[in-house]
Amino acid sequence: MTHPLRFGALVTSVAGARRAEELGYDLIAVPAAPDGDDWTLLTWIAGHTAKAGLVATGLDVARGEPAMLARAAASLDLLSGGRLELALTGAHVDEVADIVRGVLDAGETGPLRYLGEHHRVPKAQRGPLPAHRIPIWLSGNDQRSLRLAGRTADAWVADLDVIDAGELATAYKLIDAAAIEAERDPSEIRRILIIGPGLGPDDLTALGADTFLVRADEIPELTAWETLRDAAGPPIFRPSSVRAKRRPGIDYDGVPASLAGTAVEPGDLDYARVRSTYMRGGAPGLVLRPRTTAEVVNALAFVRRHPELPFGLRSAGHGMSGRSTNDGGLVVSLAAMNTIEVLDESRRLIKVGPGARWMDVAQAIAPYGWGLSSGDYGGVGVGGLATAGGVGWLARKHGLTIDHLHAAEIVLADGSVVRASATENTDLFWAVRGAGANFGVVTSFEFEVYDVGNVGFAQLVMAADDPAELLVKWGRAIEESPRDVSGQLLMGPPRPGQPAFAQVMAVVDNDDPETIVEQLQPIAAIAPLYQQNVVLTPYTGVISNAADGGYHQGAGEPISRSGLIEHLTPEFARAAMNLLASGAVHWFQIRTVGGAVADVAPSETAYAHRSANFSVIVMGSSQRRVDAGWAALAEHFDGLYLSFETDLSPARIEEAFPPATLARLRELKHRYDPDNLFRDNFNIKAAKR
């Protein structure tokens, strides 16, 4: 493990920093104690530059509480796009560095408690999580400082004005010895050297450092030293502290080269960003993040070599049925494959990557006057939803999301890349629309979208004194509504001392306010309203309901059950409200299907329960109680929608797919994935031959 050679320039102005960046320097360094505050100057420079690394070479740790220093470092790293390195100097720097590391380690759960001899941090919250693992530089030429650097630092910086070549060599030896004693690889520790101008390539090589910070009145061009630069890209470097967190059974060193740079393992800083999903906590052993179809092929080859490990496939990590995180296994995250492009404007044909989020899709196509109904939440990823169904805000008018799939590019279990459409690999095209997760990784979707103008969006809070009656009336009103109307009804368990209510949301796909009001009227009339809000909005205003930024921090395991039903009968409604009153479920949600969804013949796609008018979902926290309560409703359902089902029992597969559909899926599973590589999401067993 050797570090690629880097060059930095010591500067005290934006002009100097920009010049250094122009000349190709890797680092912009602000010297210790310029005239004024070095951290402020460095941040100011960060705001005026784009690429180079940033460091204040002698930040005095006495400037504030160490925990504050960590917050400042995280902020500058985030704001600058991961360019910060942190050189600490001053009294008790060992304790300060420990605290800084502890605060920056936002993946750790629980606050930081640190009781040192000189610094005490009772319980600081950790974070914010920086953009990258900020290297901590230490300095000091005395034995104590050198040993500390060897034990703990990511880099050690010296100044050739203060230390000569002979002393430097001795210092490096001491650092190496201390590193070995601490069971570190000495080469983990970068050697930074501040030099004057005028040294030749041979001089630098002889000095043995890997990063040279040039102090000169005029920043020299790098041409004289260019020969020293490693032509190859930087090696992927993980220090021993990171490797110590690796999980058994994973060939970490065998990660394909194309994926190694973006892969995340448990010790990495980015692990906190990728370990969990929206609703589920996780601790995978390795997350691969392909950016291209070719990289997906490589990722699947790596997964095939680990048949005994859990394997999760993730687009944006909202899924409930799919286990897109796990404990100690592999995850292939498609988040980086998130492009959205218009293929053919005259045919309204778009091409979307599996990692895009639906609100981004909606916003990208809105300027053309187009829309594509997806789910009800904009943060959901394209891949999982568009291979299962897609029950969205415009479902009754425009059908399921999969009903608008024109073609898909799929990487199969054996690594082959195929295209599926109405004319190519038609069996696969059928299967991917409803059971896609069992057959491959869809690397791009082509959808034929439709015109969507402004829509009416109603949010109503309704009295539910007799909740069962309300359900029946709502169900009837929906079934009698024109197809413009889609929506959902949400109820929580009754609360003592509070009136019972239901939240009803409806989208009317019509841009005429009078028509909207007219079509909402029968729904609004079924019960007294506690609150009502109706707006005329672009479709993007309905679906853009997820926050930007941040990352999933789900914990535990969600428990949800799903059922499809044709009519909300009084018998069903009573049973449903009994379940709600039992407290076994947190809420009860009914979404509208029917309408255009039922225009597609059941045999046409793997999603076959076309006759249902409603999709029913409950969520709870006890599997046993939810299952027991749900059993009382089972007789009313005909099928389920797998995106809202968490139960892994084989019986659920038979409910998700009617017999003829399932038989065909099992035949196809045998053909396309005989070794059952894709098994994390409603696993369909291959037909036996």
Place this chain on the structure above:
Amino acid sequence: MTDYGHELLFGAFITPTAQPVHQAVELAVVADRAGLDLATFQDHPYLPRFHDTWTLISYAAARTSRIRLSGNVLSLPLRQPAVLARSHASLDRLTGGRIELGLGAGAFWDGIEAMGARRLSPGQAVSALGEAIRVIRAVWDAERAGPVTVHGEYYQVEGLKRGPAPAHDMSIWVGAYKPRMLRLIGRAADGVLPSLSYLEGGPGDYATINQHIDDSAREAGRDPGQVRRLLNINGTFSEFGRSFLNGPAEQWAEELAGLTLEHGISAFILASDDPSAIEEFAAEVAPAVRELVAAERA
């Protein structure tokens, strides 16, 4: 009726959220382009969902060209006075005089203590703030010979090098509500910066704030007009007037002009993370308030 005759300032009070990373910077850019005078940021360093406010201000300063920036207000217990002085002076020089110093004695002591700083009683915090202002002004006083020496109860500074001096006569604005702090402001600070949402009796409470500051300033031999009266405001732009600062821009303008003429408030800082509200405040409210106040003052 009290009006100290200060030139009016209009600003934005921006949440320093760390996610999305650049949201706060982008809002400062919006405020800059919209023509507001101030972009200010709250400071709650114990909460990791926020950026470090000083780092954010320095970065936002680099991304804006005209607007003045300050903390609103910086938490003194977690920040060293000498570092505050140097960092503000440095950034003021780098920006050509666009920085002001907003300072608070500390509000959420559980959080402050959790980070490793010492818990102070309200009275101690006022004294500490007074000492901090002495240190800050001494560091800025670069012309004076000899190093900075302040032997305080909370801050001990011995032989500290002076400077740099800010590029302009930087103001120290202090967040305050209670008599002791208000009296300190009357003696030693350049502005008072409360939030409307914390004034239990509404904007009328400003009369008491002014009373304390004015009395204390006169006792200290200062002209009360040396202390600017600022106010963080919150409200909603809506088509029809509903309540105070909930209505159309013309209503806002009349209400804010009333506060200037009634209580001498000369800086209104809108708490909002909504770019369109910031733009409406700059485009519709600020000029109208200026016009109304100018007409009355004339």
